[in-house]
Amino acid sequence: MIGKQKLENIAILEKSINHLQAQGFENIKADMPGYETPKTFLKKGAGSNMVPDISAVKNGIKHYFDISLKLDKPSILKSKWLLLDTYSRLNAAVFKIITTKGHFKFTDQLLEDINLTNKEPLKI
Structure with missing residues (x-):
């Protein structure tokens, strides 16, 4: 999500965090109030x-x-x-995309546009 979308869709973000906690993820950081902010990347130029x-x-x-x-x-x-895909590959990390009902086709089209067809989005 970007900018104003985060403010409008906090419920989806919370649902995603709860799903990840249930899957056994720890040290969760999220870009929302009440959580520590994840690492920020600066796009030069x-x-x-x-x-x-x-x-x-x-x-x-x-x-x-x-x-x-x-x-x-x-x-x-x-x-x-x-950026996140490249950074994660360089640092032995994993990058995944989460999507919800009504956004599957949009997500698949974007992944195809940027040639990340090997990414299978998590459907929550």
Whole structure:
């Protein structure tokens, strides 16, 4: 999610956190009030910050999660996903995308557009 979407969809973020806790993830950090903020990435040139929606640890491996919801201008989301995917591969971490009912097709299309077809989104 990006910017204002996070404020409008806190319930989806909380549902995702509860799902991850049930799956055995620990040290959960989320970009929402009441949680520690995950690592922030600065995009040089644009001067914008990119923060994964959720980060957690399971079996000693760091996982980064981003929630996919429909939006009008997906270019920001695409660049965020490419950054998180590249960073996670370089640092022996895992990057996953979480999506909900009504956003599956949008998510699959974005993954195809940026050639991340090997990513299977978590459907919550």
